[in-house]
Amino acid sequence: MSQWRLGLKLLRREGFSGELRWFVLALALSVACVLSVALVADRLDAGLKASGRDFIGGDRVLRSATPAPAEWLAQAHQEGLAVQTTVSFNSMLFHGDTLQLASIRAVPGDFPFYGKLELTPQRAPAPGEIWLSARVMQLLGAKVGEVLEVGNTRLTVAGELGQEPDQGFSPFQMAPRALIHSADIEATGALLPGSRQQWRYLVKGPRDAITRYEAWLNPRLSAGQKLVKPDDQGTQVGKSLGNAERFFRLASLAGVLLGALAMGIAVRHFAERQTNMVALLKTLGASRRTLWQLMGTLLFSLTLVGALMGLVAGSAMQWLTLNLLGDLLPADLPPPSWRPFALGLAVAFFITLMLAFVPFLRLLKVPPLRVLRRELEAGIPPWLTVPVGLIGLFALVWGFTADIRLACGLIGGMGVLMALLALLASVLLRLGSRLKGPHALRLAINHLSRERGSGLFQLAGFALALMLFGLLWAARVDLLEDFSTRLPADAPNRFLVNVADSEREGILADLHQAGAITSDFYPMVRGRLTRIAGEAVGEDAAREGVDRELNFTTTSALPADNKVTAGQWLAGKGEVSVDEALAGRLGIALGDVLGFTIEGRAFEARVTSLRSIKWDNMRPNFYMIFSPDVLAPFSQTWLGSYRLPPEGRGAEVELIRRHPTVSLIDVEDLIGRLTLVSDQVSRALGLMLGLVTVAALLVLLTQTQAGMAHRRRELLLMRTLGAGSALLEKMLRWELVASGALAGLCAAMVVELCSFGLQWWWEGAQWQFHWAIWAALPLLGAVLVTLAGQGMRRQLLAGTLSDRLRGLGQGLL
Numbered sequence: 001m002s003q004w005r006l007g008l009k010l011l012r013r014e015g016f017s018g019e020l021r022w023f024v025l026a027l028a029l030s031v032a033c034v035l036s037v038a039l040v041a042d043r044l045d046a047g048l049k050a051s052g053r054d055f056i057g058g059d060r061v062l063r064s065a066t067p068a069p070a071e072w073l074a075q076a077h078q079e080g081l082a083v084q085t086t087v088s089f090n091s092m093l094f095h096g097d098t099l100q101l102a103s104i105r106a107v108p109g110d111f112p113f114y115g116k117l118e119l120t121p122q123r124a125p126a127p128g129e130i131w132l133s134a135r136v137m138q139l140l141g142a143k144v145g146e147v148l149e150v151g152n153t154r155l156t157v158a159g160e161l162g163q164e165p166d167q168g169f170s171p172f173q174m175a176p177r178a179l180i181h182s183a184d185i186e187a188t189g190a191l192l193p194g195s196r197q198q199w200r201y202l203v204k205g206p207r208d209a210i211t212r213y214e215a216w217l218n219p220r221l222s223a224g225q226k227l228v229k230p231d232d233q234g235t236q237v238g239k240s241l242g243n244a245e246r247f248f249r250l251a252s253l254a255g256v257l258l259g260a261l262a263m264g265i266a267v268r269h270f271a272e273r274q275t276n277m278v279a280l281l282k283t284l285g286a287s288r289r290t291l292w293q294l295m296g297t298l299l300f301s302l303t304l305v306g307a308l309m310g311l312v313a314g315s316a317m318q319w320l321t322l323n324l325l326g327d328l329l330p331a332d333l334p335p336p337s338w339r340p341f342a343l344g345l346a347v348a349f350f351i352t353l354m355l356a357f358v359p360f361l362r363l364l365k366v367p368p369l370r371v372l373r374r375e376l377e378a379g380i381p382p383w384l385t386v387p388v389g390l391i392g393l394f395a396l397v398w399g400f401t402a403d404i405r406l407a408c409g410l411i412g413g414m415g416v417l418m419a420l421l422a423l424l425a426s427v428l429l430r431l432g433s434r435l436k437g438p439h440a441l442r443l444a445i446n447h448l449s450r451e452r453g454s455g456l457f458q459l460a461g462f463a464l465a466l467m468l469f470g471l472l473w474a475a476r477v478d479l480l481e482d483f484s485t486r487l488p489a490d491a492p493n494r495f496l497v498n499v500a501d502s503e504r505e506g507i508l509a510d511l512h513q514a515g516a517i518t519s520d521f522y523p524m525v526r527g528r529l530t531r532i533a534g535e536a537v538g539e540d541a542a543r544e545g546v547d548r549e550l551n552f553t554t555t556s557a558l559p560a561d562n563k564v565t566a567g568q569w570l571a572g573k574g575e576v577s578v579d580e581a582l583a584g585r586l587g588i589a590l591g592d593v594l595g596f597t598i599e600g601r602a603f604e605a606r607v608t609s610l611r612s613i614k615w616d617n618m619r620p621n622f623y624m625i626f627s628p629d630v631l632a633p634f635s636q637t638w639l640g641s642y643r644l645p646p647e648g649r650g651a652e653v654e655l656i657r658r659h660p661t662v663s664l665i666d667v668e669d670l671i672g673r674l675t676l677v678s679d680q681v682s683r684a685l686g687l688m689l690g691l692v693t694v695a696a697l698l699v700l701l702t703q704t705q706a707g708m709a710h711r712r713r714e715l716l717l718m719r720t721l722g723a724g725s726a727l728l729e730k731m732l733r734w735e736l737v738a739s740g741a742l743a744g745l746c747a748a749m750v751v752e753l754c755s756f757g758l759q760w761w762w763e764g765a766q767w768q769f770h771w772a773i774w775a776a777l778p779l780l781g782a783v784l785v786t787l788a789g790q791g792m793r794r795q796l797l798a799g800t801l802s803d804r805l806r807g808l809g810q811g812l813l
Contacts, residue, residue, distance in 0.1 A: 020270055022702040024306040026262035029695050030351060031310025031344045033255030034400075036317035036691075038340035043322070056230055057112035057165030058084070058202035059210050062217070065224040065526065065549050066599065067199055072217060079213045081205035084108055085182065088198040090497070090663045091190040092656050093130075093178065094149035095140040099656055101663055102136055102178040104150070105164070106185045113204040118162030119179075127183040129158035135176040151188030151660045155180060190661055193635030195498045196526070222600065224528060224549050253400055254468040256347070257393065258695035261464060262702040264355045264389060271359035275366050282368040291364050299356055307348035311341060320687055347396070354392030358385040409754060416753065420746045440730035444738055462743035462785060463750075465696035470751040470777050474770050491618040492519055492641035494652075495665040499638035503659050510658075511642055514651035519560070519619045521640035522553040525631050529624070530602070531595030532588055551639070552598070554626045561617045566590055567609035575627040576605035582623050583610050596624075598634050605630050618667060641667075701788055736789040737782045744781030748774045 062068060076083050088105045109124045111117060119131055130148055132140070137160065140148070147154050161179050180188075191197060203210065217227060278291060286294075318336075362380045390411060397407040494516075499507060504521060511518055526549045529537055558569055565580050567590045578588055588594070592607045605626055613621050620639050644652060656664050715728055751773055 020266060020302060022698065023263050023266040023270070024302055024309070026259040026266065026695075026698055026702065027303065027306030027348055027352065028309035028313060029691070029698060030256045030259030030263070031307050031348050032313035032317055033252040033259070033691060033695075034347045035311060035314025035340055035344040036321060037249055037252040038343050039314065039318035039336045040321055042336050042340045043318075043334065054115035054165065056202075056228055057115050058204050059113075059207075059230075060203040060214065061228045062199075062201040062203065063226050063228060064199045064201075065197065068201055068225075072220070073201070075216060076203060076213055079205065079209045081203050081209055081213060082113070084111055084113065084202040084204075086111065086200045086202070087182075087185065087191070088200070089190050090196060091151055091188060092660060092662070092664060093136065093140060094657060094660075095142045095146065097650075097653055098140050099653055099664070100136060100139045100176070101665060102132075102176055104178045104180060104188075104190070106180050106182045108182050111202075112165040113202055115165035117164050119158075120160040120162065125158070125179060125181045127181045128155060129181065130155040131158055131161040131179040133161045133177040136178055139176065149657075149660065150180070150184075151190045153184060153187035153189075155184065190498075192498060192500060192637060192661060195637055222597065249400065250471075253397060254471070254692045255695045256351070256396065256400070258465055258468055258692065258699050260351050260355060260389075260393065260396075262695070262699045263351065264385070265699070265702045267356045268359050268385070271363040274363060278363055279366050279368055282366070288364065295360050295364065299352060299360070303348055303352045307345050310348065311344055314344060317687070317691065324687060350392070350396070354396075355389060358388050416750055420749060438730070438734075440727055441734045441738075443727075443731045444734035459739060459743050459746075462699070462739060462781060463746045465699040466744050466747035466777050466781050467750050467754075469692055469696050469780075470747050470773050471754050474751055474773060490517070490643060492517075492643045493618075493666070493668045494644050495620075495639070495641045495667060496521075497637075497639055497663040497665060499640065499659075499662050501636065501638065503662065504638050507655065507659060507662070510651065510655045511644075514644065514648035514655070516642040516644045516648060516652075518642040519640060520555070520557075521638050522555060522559075522620050522622070523631065523636040524620075524639045525552045525598055525634045525636050526550070527552050527596050527598035529594060530597050531604075532586060533592040533594075537586075550623055552596075552624050552626060552631060553620075553622045553639075554628045554631045556628065558611075559621070559625070560619060561614035562611045562621075564609050565612050567607070569609055570625070570627045572608075573627055573629045574605055575608045576630070577609040577611055577625045578607055579623045580610040580612050583607075598631075601634075603630065697784065697788065732789070733786065736786045740781035740783070740785030741778045742781075743785070744778035747781070748777040751777070 062072075073083055084107070086105055086107045088103060090101060091104050093100050093102050107117075107125060109126065111125075117125075119125070125131060130150060132142060136142070137157075142148060142157050144157050144159055146157050148157060161177055164177075164179070185191065203213070205213075214227060221227065281291065281294075358380070365380055394407055394411050397411070398404055496507065499521070501523075508518060508521065528549055531537065556570065558564065564577075567577075570577055576594060578594075582588070588607060590607055590610065593604050594607060595602060595604050597603075611625075615621055619641050652664070656662060718728060752770060
């Protein structure tokens, strides 16, 4: 028990002073980073998985872009299963002179099997009625009891539509929702051949019958069809939050790495400072077990305190993050589980063990004779800290991201950073003796060049902090660049979808009369890519964005903002032109024969050209463009875009009223919503970036504190040899500026390399050269290091020379 009391006494004396104060703060910051992201992910996952069958509305749901064959439904009934059919489509709603595109879902009166269809007032939908989401009601200014025009029919507003099973979740859903009875589908006339439709068949029945039907149906499923189970839902936060989630994880990881770096510096310096005390305890008879208990008590207590502080801070960070994301997230998220908190504690003790093991082992191996001979060291080499730390960090990064490429990239980036610093340090060594300038500047650079061991380690800490901060900055810029800033000034602000061939000429004439500037209209057919050069498209290719139906078109003229980069433009029959970026991802080459399916019919076309496409011009763009003969056998609708001046809005309403099956997409509204989403995500990411900035400052302060004693001795020697306080103050200032600028320059180089590699890890990210980072990081490094060193300069230069010599004699330095 006496050992534990001695450990607690050491904790009271050393626990929250000096380097261990930074150790606790850095550990708390690391735990807060891990916990905040883990809590957000846990609550999202729980909120979207918990409902099970209630979430999808049935024991199984068959999703299809086309109506299912009658044979499939007959087989379900033969197995004793109940089936409900729903279909979703986009159509224009008219209320007086107001029109609005809506995503309409037609359901039977007893929908759903499981879960709840939230309607106000709560009753079953009936024929002749339409239920509107609150947003549609607001946009149309419609009230209960009023009549709306939906396609070729008129329906009465029955009430407000709330949540519905199998609704899915996407913050970028383009059209607000409405619901009608299945009996009214035909009257709307909205289901034209080739139009976008989503059929869902909810299946309910005994488990054995469900299993038999699933085994019968799965081999018959084709492209565009999927049988969904309740546990297949996963985290359906949508692709819109995918990159934000990855940024959160990367930011959290950066915070953990910076916190670990600060902890490692603090532990190493503390262990060095306690060497004489441990040697003295050994001379007084302390056993190895006693010393292990003593240091273990101290380390366990500090880790527990830091972890608890981190859990509190991480919970607050999670609350702020969810509030900043606002309505991008599903409503009524459940409370978090215990797992994120357990993860935070586990990470705390893992980091502590990883960083403290070698320094404390060296401390306990100190020979008792060191009391008399200060030059004696432990038998364990100090460089062993580096491989142990790197292995631990690699395991931490890999476990946190589940991405070995990212783990190798970050650890490799640290290695490149160290190599760059070593190279630049050797260059400084040569330039220092030749440099002409202020005496204080030459002294500062000579000192940095001379201290190649400890100086390189200190510079590495500064540079790593700046590198991780810069990497997050670059990633944030790449991911959240405002979509509207990339649009041409004359870009179209309207899209027309579902235009029948018989309507196209009349619509174009009406648009020109209203003063609209139209782009080309294209025939459109939905289909799937199924084979590449005779081989089936595999799962790897599916993840590249062709795991869904694509829009195909045909034209004899090369579209605007498309450029042929290989091969010849369409000139014969049975030809297809492919987007070069898609071709690169899927390994498609000129001359390859590609296989496709449309409406269940298979066909082939030969690749005769590859195109570069400007996707952000707000004009219709297509991965695949076929020669006219290829798509001739299939039903087609037309797609086009145009720019309409404000004074033409009235004519537009009349145009859509005359063509009720045509869908109008107001892109200006979409851009506004995308910008709003970008702002909300940006604020949440800014919170994480701020946390990483605090972690970087913590590293700088810890590095500064750790080097105080050594610098004090050096300055005392220079004062003894006649250097004045003014010269020493200028030298220290130049040394801080040069250290920060050099660290920032190296960090900028590594950031550019790492951001180039992140384009393969991040969905939708495109690499660009970051000029601002090359200017900002050296400047930021110089400013931050100088500010962090202000207190150090005052302490180092405080007092008279005689006081410092007296302190040295008393062993205070």
